[in-house]
Amino acid sequence: MSLNTEWNLGNAGDEIYTELIEAHAGLTETESRRLDLRLILLLANQVGDGAAIREALRLAREGLGASRQ
Amino acid sequence: MARYEYKPFPYRTPAELSGGAGWRWPVVIVGAGPIGLAAAIDLALHGVACVVLDDNNVVSRGSRAICWSKRTLEIFDRLGVGERMVKKGVTWKVGRLYHRDREVYSFDLLPEAGHKNPAFINLQQYYVEQFLVERCLQFPGLIDLRFKNKVTGVKQLADGIAAEVETPDGRYGIQGEYLIACDGAKSSIRAMLGVEFKSHIFPEQFLITDVEMKADFPSERWFWFEPKFHNGQSALLHKQPDDIYRIDLQLPPDADAKEETKPENVIPRIKAAVGERPFEIDWVSLYTFQCGRIDRFVHGRVIFAGDSAHVVSPFGARGGNGGIQDVDNLVWKLAAVMKAKASPALLESYNAERVHGADENIHNSSRSTNFMTPKNAFEYLLRDEVLSLAESYPFARRLVNSGRLSIPCSLAGFALQSRDDPEMAGAMAPGVACSDAPVRDASGRPGWLLDHLGGDFVVMSFGTPPPVRQDVRRLVIASEPIAGIETVCDASGLVAERYGGRDGAAYVIRPDQHVAARFAEPTAEKVATALARAKAEAA
Ligand SMILES: Cc1cc2nc3c(=O)[nH]c(=O)nc-3n(C[C@H](O)[C@H](O)[C@H](O)COP(=O)(O)OP(=O)(O)OC[C@H]3O[C@@H](n4cnc5c(N)ncnc54)[C@H](O)[C@@H]3O)c2cc1C
Numbered sequence: 001m002s003l004n005t006e007w008n009l010g011n012a013g014d015e016i017y018t019e020l021i022e023a024h025a026g027l028t029e030t031e032s033r034r035l036d037l038r039l040i041l042l043l044a045n046q047v048g049d050g051a052a053i054r055e056a057l058r059l060a061r062e063g064l065g066a067s068r069q
Numbered sequence: 070m071a072r073y074e075y076k077p078f079p080y081r082t083p084a085e086l087s088g089g090a091g092w093r094w095p096v097v098i099v100g101a102g103p104i105g106l107a108a109a110i111d112l113a114l115h116g117v118a119c120v121v122l123d124d125n126n127v128v129s130r131g132s133r134a135i136c137w138s139k140r141t142l143e144i145f146d147r148l149g150v151g152e153r154m155v156k157k158g159v160t161w162k163v164g165r166l167y168h169r170d171r172e173v174y175s176f177d178l179l180p181e182a183g184h185k186n187p188a189f190i191n192l193q194q195y196y197v198e199q200f201l202v203e204r205c206l207q208f209p210g211l212i213d214l215r216f217k218n219k220v221t222g223v224k225q226l227a228d229g230i231a232a233e234v235e236t237p238d239g240r241y242g243i244q245g246e247y248l249i250a251c252d253g254a255k256s257s258i259r260a261m262l263g264v265e266f267k268s269h270i271f272p273e274q275f276l277i278t279d280v281e282m283k284a285d286f287p288s289e290r291w292f293w294f295e296p297k298f299h300n301g302q303s304a305l306l307h308k309q310p311d312d313i314y315r316i317d318l319q320l321p322p323d324a325d326a327k328e329e330t331k332p333e334n335v336i337p338r339i340k341a342a343v344g345e346r347p348f349e350i351d352w353v354s355l356y357t358f359q360c361g362r363i364d365r366f367v368h369g370r371v372i373f374a375g376d377s378a379h380v381v382s383p384f385g386a387r388g389g390n391g392g393i394q395d396v397d398n399l400v401w402k403l404a405a406v407m408k409a410k411a412s413p414a415l416l417e418s419y420n421a422e423r424v425h426g427a428d429e430n431i432h433n434s435s436r437s438t439n440f441m442t443p444k445n446a447f448e449y450l451l452r453d454e455v456l457s458l459a460e461s462y463p464f465a466r467r468l469v470n471s472g473r474l475s476i477p478c479s480l481a482g483f484a485l486q487s488r489d490d491p492e493m494a495g496a497m498a499p500g501v502a503c504s505d506a507p508v509r510d511a512s513g514r515p516g517w518l519l520d521h522l523g524g525d526f527v528v529m530s531f532g533t534p535p536p537v538r539q540d541v542r543r544l545v546i547a548s549e550p551i552a553g554i555e556t557v558c559d560a561s562g563l564v565a566e567r568y569g570g571r572d573g574a575a576y577v578i579r580p581d582q583h584v585a586a587r588f589a590e591p592t593a594e595k596v597a598t599a600l601a602r603a604k605a606e607a608a
Contacts, residue, residue, distance in 0.1 A: 007467045017455075017468055
């Protein structure tokens with residue numbers, strides 16, 4: 001599996017969590033959605049590895065919608 | 070188990086009000102909380118006399134600090150009270166996190182062996198203060214503890230300070246060369262000098278209860294996000310000595326303090342958390358928390374330390390522990406300045422280094438409090454997803470934030486530290502607080518490295534004595550004792566491992582046990598330069 005689910009954020013975890021919240025501050029629901037989608041596309045491009053992205057998609061989908069038990 | 074007995078400390082008419090007067094104190098400490106008391110002991114160990122003025126005459130009442138970190142215990146060891154604290158305290162290192170009613174993961178704060186002190190102990194603040202007071206009393210010639218002495222005014226003089234003090238016998242004036250303001254979060258010294266304190270106040274309230282009960286809960290920190298037993302808010306359970314448990318329950322911003330702290334409202338909440346078992350409530354309070362600090366910790370001859378300088382929410386146990394590190398950082402500098410062994414510039418490094426430490430604590434505590442108190446639907450959703458990913462994927466566990474527990478900050482990059490030697494490896498870079506390790510002294514007795522580092526400048530080297538010019542303590546880490554020089558044996562090899570200790574390498578270590586410099590190939594010249602820098606001596 002090429003997706004890394006071990007910690008890979010060094011010391012930046014709490015900062016990034018905070019910045020993610022700050023980035024969404026003051027946005028409408030649709031705008032928030034758009035921010036997330038842009039972010040995903042930017043990060044997917046940064047990752048570059050199609051297999052890893054597909055694996056991430058699969059893990060993220062788990063437990064949601066029709067696949068829910 | 071008998072409940073803690075708050076014995077009042079005796080009040081004695083101060084010398085100034087019973088005929089004797091005129092003595093100008095080297096140091097006046099305001100506040101006999103953990104920080105003021107620790108500062109008094111540390112000054113006494115440096116041979117500097119002080120008077121400690123406190124408006125009260127009992128130790129801290131009720132539910133305050135309980136978690137004391139490894140670094141604090143190491144400092145307490147240096148002050149001669151660490152072992153007593155550890156003996157009385159509840160030792161713990163494992164934290165467990167729950168989301169709703171499932172365990173998400175657990176963490177071990179001290180996974181490696183070979184340290185004298187545990188990651189944390191839990192010990193009620195009243196015990197900590199009692200033990201510190203009793204230690205103070207062992208320095209009758211150097212520490213004058215004055216209870217029921219309230220400071221009502223303070224003034225900067227050209228070369229000292231003057232304060233007004235109120236006692237049951239009336240008022241008197243006192244003078245000192247320096248004043249350390251350890252008068253807590255509501256510091257009146259701050260107000261008297263017009264020093265502004267800026268903070269962020271969190272609206273959520275926390276019901277903090279200490280209960281006495283017999284339970285076989287392990288010595289672990291248990292934290293719940295949205296447990297069923299507490300209606301969607303966070304909860305924390307922690308064990309203390311004497312069968313006392315600390316229970317923190319988050320309540321909404323509009324909870325009514327008077328109502329919520331009534332026993333008939335507290336008891337059902339505690340029952341929900343700990344189950345049906347007999348317990349007695351020891352103390353209940355409703356707190357809101359804030360994070361903030363004053364701009365500068367040094368104002369002329371007045372130096373702020375502890376909560377008077379900075380305040381944090383308690384979720385990383387960074388308040389009291391941060392304050393003890395202030396003392397550790399300050400006192401050797403102040404003592405050196407007072408003995409004219411260093412210029413007052415050295416005190417400025419206390420300001421720079423501990424403002425940095427406070428900021429790190431404020432950042433961490435604020436983020437933890439934010440994680441615990443989501444402010445809108447997005448924040449709730451984000452936290453929920455982190456918690457749900459954390460059950461399966463290790464990376465997400467490190468995003469879960471129920472408190473980033475106190476560890477000492479690195480002082481790398483500040484003026485007293487030399488640049489690191491690229492030839493040196495290992496984590497003990499300049500600025501870092503020295504790591505402990507087991508050692509044996511020259512007679513083969515087992516002990517600990519930090520106890521051997523002590524509380525003065527020391528040059529520590531591996532294999533051969535370090536080259537030094539001046540009068541400074543030297544300590545050699547070797548496999549065999551070396552005649553004529555203090556040697557400790559690294560029987561387990563852990564000192565070498567933790568310090569990247571190749572033969573001939575040397576560390577210049579500050580009195581507060583932070584690394585000032587290290588050299589793979591030390592010379593007397595390099596060591597002298599590093600020592601001068603660490604004492605803020607003009608180049
Ligand atoms: C619920 C809670 C939980 C906490 N948990 C932890 C924890 O687990 N770990 C941790 O490290 N910290 C914790 N803290 C923080 C910790 O309690 C404080 O950081 C610590 O008490 C600060 O010590 P201090 O000596 O600076 O101030 P204080 O303990 O507030 O002492 C100040 C002293 O100054 C005296 N004083 C005030 N004004 C005057 C005056 N004008 N004249 C004379 N005397 C005066 C007061 O009477 C008092 O004795 C917690 C705090 C709270 C509220």
